[in-house]
Amino acid sequence: MTDNPHSDLHRRGFLRGAALGVGAVGAVAGGATVLAGSAATAATPSATSPAAPARRKAGFHGVHQAGIVEDVQLSTAFLSLDVTAADRRELTELLHTVTERARFLTSGGTPAALGITDSPSDSGTLGPQVPGDGLTVTAGVGASLFDGRFGLADRKPLRLTRMPAFDDDDLDEAWCHGDLSLQLSAPHADTVLHALRDIARNTRGGMQVRWRMDGFTSPPRPSGTPRNHLGFKDGTANPEVADPAVADHLVWVGAGAEPAWTAGGSYQVVRLIRMLVEFWDRVSITEQERMLGRTRDTGAPLDGSHEFDTPKFSQDPAGDVIPLDSHIRLANPRTAKTENSRLLRRGYNYDRGMDSNGNLDMGLVFVCYQQDLERQFAAVQQRLAGEPMVDYISPFGGGYFYALPGVRDRTDWLGRALLA
Amino acid sequence: MSAEPDGIEPPHPPSSSRTHLVRRWQAAAAVVVVAAAVTATVLAAGSGGGSPRTDAKATAPADGLRHTAVEVSTGTCGRGWSRPQAGTQVFDLHNTSGTASEVDLTDPRTGRIFGEVEGLAPGTTRPMTVDLGSGSYAFKCLQDDTDAVTGPTVVVAGRQPQGPAAAPVNQHDLIPPTLAYQKWVGQRIGELAAGTGTLKADIDRGDLAAARRDWLPAHLVYERMGAAYDTFGDADAAINGTVARTPGAVDDPDFAGFHRIEYGLWHGESAASLRAPAAALDSAVRTLRDGWSEARMDPAAMGLRAHEIIENAEQFELTARTDYGSGTNLATARANVDGTRAILGQLRSLLVPRDAGLAKLDAALDRTQAALDAQQHGGTWTPVDRLTHAQRQQINADFGDLLEQLAPVAAIFEVRRTA
Incomplete structure (x- = not known):
């Protein structure tokens, strides 16, 4: 049998009893040795660098969770979950199980052979061997997890609240909040769905999906940052988090007033933003570009020629070239004062059929990470309130979560510092 | 109603498992002529023994195993x-x-x-x-x-812990529990006949309030016998059939049994229009009762049904697919839990040495039962669409976990040759 440091827990437990697979030789060794911290990712090229689209690969173990500073992948599923575990012991077991499944699924290997004692341990949708395939599993906790159910009230991250409704929001409760977040991302949709099925199967008693939005990343068209459904490149001005100093400054929660267990985590905001693409397509290109502040074809700021040119707002104080209420100018004014409100965007496009009025139901799964919700996301959101683009988008769901610190090694588990 | 040209199909029993079952039954039937197994000599590890040496070189396959x-x-x-x-x-x-x-x-x-x-x-x-x-x-x-x-x-050699294994279950092992379950079902059919008789009498005398009251207890008796529906044959459709969701399907003259009467009782139909369906239901139940001593349940189906009763409850009750107005799907699901316990009770002595997860299964049954019982208030059950979000999530979680614990039961009770 595969070694399982938590077998006692499972014997008592209420979940399926995760049948651990056998890690592929290389994958297990890699998983054990790669302790990816900020330093480990520092050497890899930047996501936002125009010349280097190379993907950063993350091992499962590390100071931080994978799937945050790494580049967006081609396919994702973002889940919000309600915890149905009855108490703290069951919540602990749940997070052990999620960790064990995530470790196996991201490392790859042979699914457990159960003989005649059960149906097969794996759905088989990726073939007899689970390939790993660059899958990342990123878990977060919502403010509601810190209510009375699990005795965690005094451990809530300082800034973690229920996501408020902002001025231009039209929130649908069924698509908001959650006790946990789980994002599964991979280069292929089958890998994402295989992981979703596996994790759900092993955790049915302990958590249930509250809402789920699948997303994808478009290929560069023709180059540079991928485009969203509005036809514009989205994410051009992301901070250079490949630089650990930048990541420590903007993304990771470290020392300070936060509870000690939060070290190495990050505030995760997800916003489900419907894009009214038919309406948008009926807007003149000049107006579209003035709303964004960028040229649609190249992604260049309206005062530049290339996508990664830096807009020179100070030379255009009246907004003659880049309007003062354009999206890029409000979101990131590029002043010394607003420098520390920058955040790391990791958004995906979504597409989910049709609306009742016959329009395409598509939009953006906006995901961002930051060290401080108020200083970053909320401040940016306040600056964007009432921007001209709000007529063409409708944020209807999402939530605030705290992405847990990383799982450091084979004995560690998601939420250990929080629950232990 | 599965014979209807418009493709109307009753939701259960699922036809796929019926096919599956037939295959297993034939496999099992081939085993009935049993003789002593041929035992071979013991070959100590690596000794080569008396058998001709076949080189079993391990190649280097892509799976790394x-x-x-x-x-x-x-x-x-x-x-x-x-x-x-x-x-x-x-x-x-x-x-x-x-x-x-x-x-x-x-x-x-x-x-x-x-x-x-x-x-x-x-x-x-x-x-x-x-x-x-x-x-x-x-x-x-x-x-x-x-x-x-x-x-x-x-x-x-060595001291490595062993992987998952179970002793096989053969046809002979399953005959005593099957007979005992069959006897138990016979008693329930008697109870059912009393219930449908009362329902028919209520409707005959035009007391629809009494009929609405007596409908549920009678229906739940039937819903506790989930492992026997295959053996009931066509009687299952006559007693508990449903119709397609297409408009007007409820007017199908072949729509019969509990759900036909439920539809009428909760949609303002007259007692006169329900007399024939009530009489037909009662008659179908009595025919079933009178013929039950001749029935032979399939031992190979026992483990499958122990699993699938709850699969059907999740698919048809938790979705309210089988609701024709009474809003009692959770009561039905609760009766299905009883039905699962009834068959597991018969299989228990075989299951104890074979299913390492039996304690979890028992706990999951208790948990599911408690979650459902919490939705009964003075004999009235919360309709599925009136559950709060938290209640719904809890029931979904409990059923999901219960099903994962039941899957091994079906695997273990697949009938196997042992000799």
Whole structure:
């Protein structure tokens, strides 16, 4: 049998009893040795660098969770979950199980052979061997997890609240909040769905999906940052988090007033933003570009020629070239004062059929990470309130979560510092 | 109603499992003529023993696992496994005989099975992936119309814990619990006949309030007998049939039984219009009761039904697919839990030594039952669409977990040849 440091827990437990697979030789060794911290990712090229689209690969173990500073992948599923575990012991077991499944699924290997004692341990949708395939599993906790159910009230991250409704929001409760977040991302949709099925199967008693939005990343068209459904490149001005100093400054929660267990985590905001693409397509290109502040074809700021040119707002104080209420100018004014409100965007496009009025139901799964919700996301959101683009988008769901610190090694588990 | 040209199909029992079941039943039937197993000599690990040496070189396959080529035939069953080793590994089973064969990897002392491949065709090779710890193992080759042959015993040395295994369940093991369950069902059908008689009397005298009151207890008696519906045959559709969701489907003259009457009672139909359906229901139940002593339940279906009753409850009750106005799907689901307990009760002594997760299964049943019971208030059940979000999530979680714990029951009770 595969070694399982938590077998006692499972014997008592209420979940399926995760049948651990056998890690592929290389994958297990890699998983054990790669302790990816900020330093480990520092050497890899930047996501936002125009010349280097190379993907950063993350091992499962590390100071931080994978799937945050790494580049967006081609396919994702973002889940919000309600915890149905009855108490703290069951919540602990749940997070052990999620960790064990995530470790196996991201490392790859042979699914457990159960003989005649059960149906097969794996759905088989990726073939007899689970390939790993660059899958990342990123878990977060919502403010509601810190209510009375699990005795965690005094451990809530300082800034973690229920996501408020902002001025231009039209929130649908069924698509908001959650006790946990789980994002599964991979280069292929089958890998994402295989992981979703596996994790759900092993955790049915302990958590249930509250809402789920699948997303994808478009290929560069023709180059540079991928485009969203509005036809514009989205994410051009992301901070250079490949630089650990930048990541420590903007993304990771470290020392300070936060509870000690939060070290190495990050505030995760997800916003489900419907894009009214038919309406948008009926807007003149000049107006579209003035709303964004960028040229649609190249992604260049309206005062530049290339996508990664830096807009020179100070030379255009009246907004003659880049309007003062354009999206890029409000979101990131590029002043010394607003420098520390920058955040790391990791958004995906979504597409989910049709609306009742016959329009395409598509939009953006906006995901961002930051060290401080108020200083970053909320401040940016306040600056964007009432921007001209709000007529063409409708944020209807999402939530605030705290992405847990990383799982450091084979004995560690998601939420250990929080629950232990 | 499954015969209707418009494709109307009753939601249960699922036809796929019926087909599945037939296959298993035939496989089991071939086993009834039993003779003593042929036991082979013990082959100590790596000794080569008396059997001709077949080189079982482990190739370097893409899966990174150790592979061993093993022969399957009555004369050479298990030949090729000469270097036993613990861990997850693959045996590439090659049938060198002219007859299809089943192959089990067993512990010859206990009979516990670690892996099986069914229907290995002549000349073909199929993989068997198993997780082996320290212990004694032997391949067992079972061909139709021939006694089982057990190959040489191979010993994996060391102190590695063993992987999952269970003793097989054969036809004989299942006959006593099946007979006992059949007897229990007979008693329930008597109870059911009393219930449908009361319902018919209420409707005959025009007391629809009483009929609405008496409908549920009678229906729930039926919903506790979930493992017997296959044996009921066409009577199941007459007693508990449903119709398609197409507009007007409820007016289908073939729509009969509890749900037909439910539709009328909760949609303002007159007593007169319900007299014929009530009489037909009562008559179908009495016919079933009078013929039950002749019925023969299929032992091979026991484990499958223990699992599938709750699959059907999740699919048709938790979705309210089978609601025709009474809003009592959760009561039905609760009766289905009783029904699952009834069949598990009969299988329990066979299950205890075979299912390592039995304590979890018991806990999951208790939890599911409690979650459902919480939705009954003075005999009134919360309709599925009135559950709060938290209640709904809890019930979904409990059913989901229960189903995962029931899946091993169906796997373990797949009828297997043992000799």
